[in-house]
Amino acid sequence: MAEWIQHLMDSMGYLGVLLLMVLENLFPPIPSEFILPSAGFAAARGEMSLLGVILAGTAGSVLGTLPLYYIGRAFGEERIVAWADRYGKWLTLRGEDIRKADDWFDRYGTKVILFGRMVPGVRSLLSLPAGMSEMPLPKFLTYSTIGSALWATLLTSAGYFLGENYDQVEHLIGPASKIILGLLVAWAVWIFIRRKKAQANE
Template sequence: MTAWILNLIEQGGYWGIAFLMFIENVFPPIPSEVIMGLGGIAVARGSMEFWPLLAIGTAGSTLGNYVWFLVGDRFGYQRLQPIVDRWGRWLTLEWEDVERASRFFRSHGQWVVFAMRFSPFLRTMISLPAGLSHMKHGKFLAFTFAGAAVWNAGLIQGGRWLSCYLAEAEVWLNVLIIGSVLVALIAYAWRVVTWKPRS
């Protein structure tokens, strides 16, 4: 499994990484930790370079977050609320969750966009209230890019370090990759099935 995904990443090249990172931030099928970590292994193998990988992966991540920012910025509270009310089960959230995230954004300031890049669960979610608050586009993109660059650099370095132990760790990597995808799918299915509006 690890070798198969690594081959896909190497064949797709930098643009494949950018696409995967974009999709991961819109609807996460494979965590960025796996994508950039395997990219780091590709760097250690010599099939990719550190700086282009960091730049293109961070750009993909930033654009993925920008999608959610634009949803909040363009739709606004009044047009977004009916969508959340109607599709809340499939989004596994309700309007109260959006309001809570918006209050969190307003109370912690715009730097929270940078800080949340290091949170596995909130890094994409914070983009929506940033858009709803009509944060300046340039500032949002700069904070998101900077935070994502720091995070991705760490993931690439971790992948490079892990490559030294790839033969011994490949079984565990397979378990980690398959497990993370299964856990994400099961968690989503469970939330959809058990979801009930608070009202």
């Protein structure tokens, strides 16, 4: 897969980066942790510009969220969960993953999209509950764009500065993602406690 990704970027440049990031959102086994650092290394070699890669990566990531958003909007949770349980193994997707993403969305608010876009394994799935909850499209796109831009900047810059060691980004990003996930959970717990205290005071 790595050779195919590299070939597509070499032959199509920014459009290749955009298309790969669209696919990465639809097929989680295609890793943005490899795509963008590799493109960042290409920018370091002068084959593309750093800003151009970041913009292409962000645009592709945002466009890739739309199919799942509209699927979530068109179908209810139960139908999507049943489909994932039956066919999701081809996309490494389970009905349980859909329910968890939806619970996160319902429990912790729309801001989770902003930070969730930087958590591998969660970032792609958040589009479904956003659609199922009928979150307004402009609001969804705003949060998704900001989160995707931060993620694209982080990965592309890492590949740019690491140079030939860009393939190490995939190993380094794991701990960072866990920190982000931990902060999200801590924030959610704090919101939960604050609401409980407010209800007790009432």
